[in-house]
Amino acid sequence: MTVISDITMDEERALYGSSDLLVKNCRFDGPADGESALKESANICIEHCYFNLRYPCWHVYGLSMEDCELTPNCRAALWYTQDAHIERTRLHGIKALRESKKVTVKDCDIDSPEFGWKLEDVRMERSKAKSEYFMLLTRQIYMQDLQLVGKYSFQYVEDAVLEHCNLETKDAFWHARNVIVRDSILRGEYLAWFSNGLTLERCTVIGTQPLCYCENLVLKDCRMIDTDLSFEKSQVQATISTPVQSIKNPAAGKILVPSLGELIMDDPAARGEVIVGYDTKSEEVIGVMPQKKKSPKLDALK
Numbered sequence: 001m002t003v004i005s006d007i008t009m010d011e012e013r014a015l016y017g018s019s020d021l022l023v024k025n026c027r028f029d030g031p032a033d034g035e036s037a038l039k040e041s042a043n044i045c046i047e048h049c050y051f052n053l054r055y056p057c058w059h060v061y062g063l064s065m066e067d068c069e070l071t072p073n074c075r076a077a078l079w080y081t082q083d084a085h086i087e088r089t090r091l092h093g094i095k096a097l098r099e100s101k102k103v104t105v106k107d108c109d110i111d112s113p114e115f116g117w118k119l120e121d122v123r124m125e126r127s128k129a130k131s132e133y134f135m136l137l138t139r140q141i142y143m144q145d146l147q148l149v150g151k152y153s154f155q156y157v158e159d160a161v162l163e164h165c166n167l168e169t170k171d172a173f174w175h176a177r178n179v180i181v182r183d184s185i186l187r188g189e190y191l192a193w194f195s196n197g198l199t200l201e202r203c204t205v206i207g208t209q210p211l212c213y214c215e216n217l218v219l220k221d222c223r224m225i226d227t228d229l230s231f232e233k234s235q236v237q238a239t240i241s242t243p244v245q246s247i248k249n250p251a252a253g254k255i256l257v258p259s260l261g262e263l264i265m266d267d268p269a270a271r272g273e274v275i276v277g278y279d280t281k282s283e284e285v286i287g288v289m290p291q292k293k294k295s296p297k298l299d300a301l302k
Helices: 296-301
Strands: 002-005 019-024 042-047 061-066 082-087 101-106 109-111 120-132 139-151 158-163 166-170 177-182 185-187 196-201 204-206 217-225 235-240 244-248 252-257 260-264 273-276
Touching: 244 252, 260 273
Parallel strands: 002 019, 019 042, 042 061, 061 082, 082 101, 101 120, 109 120, 120 139, 139 158, 139 166, 158 177, 166 185, 177 196, 185 204, 196 217, 204 217, 217 235, 235 252, 244 260, 252 273
Antiparallel strands: none
């Protein structure tokens, strides 16, 4: 490989169309404010570099980036890229990664609104992310030890597995399909509305009105905290190990809970079965289901 090291580049398309290149200890920064430094390149290794200019890695095929910093000025850094490995790197520009295939991200610090749109075959491990619309319309995802803070995350994703993650994000997994989440914390409002094929295993769900309008929803030995108006119009099979504040009009399936503050069944189309008093350790029902709450409209007519 050709080695380029210890220089600063700020011109337009500084290394455009390069191949078999190792870039070390370089800075992409300066008054010329040039864009697209490595556009249309192949087999590129980047180590200990600083990026402060826009669009540096578009249409790169075979990219390794390690121990780098991409500042907030480094807008839309990696697009239309294939076979990318990013490790120990700060991705701090808006829209840092999009429209790419076969991407691995490890031990990275991500602060990037609209990160990860329309990716295919992405693996992320031991990383932190702050983002809005994180991973929108992305397919074939595996994530482990992700710490996420954001809004509207994982919307319209397909074929995803997440393990040991901590997600603090409003409106996560809306319209998601074929997603498995294991041993994770999901904190935020309106979790996974309109999803199809979502499975939560040994997860903790925190926040109002989770898991509504879902199809093929499964919860296995999960905890629910501060969850009111849960499961509205969802098709669900669930075993819950903690008390639930309220459940409203599950469309179909069976929900087993140890205790329940309120069961609201005021929709004639709601056919879901709620069994209260379930003990996850013994896998037996040891309590009694509370009375259904009547419709306020019917009460007013009496």
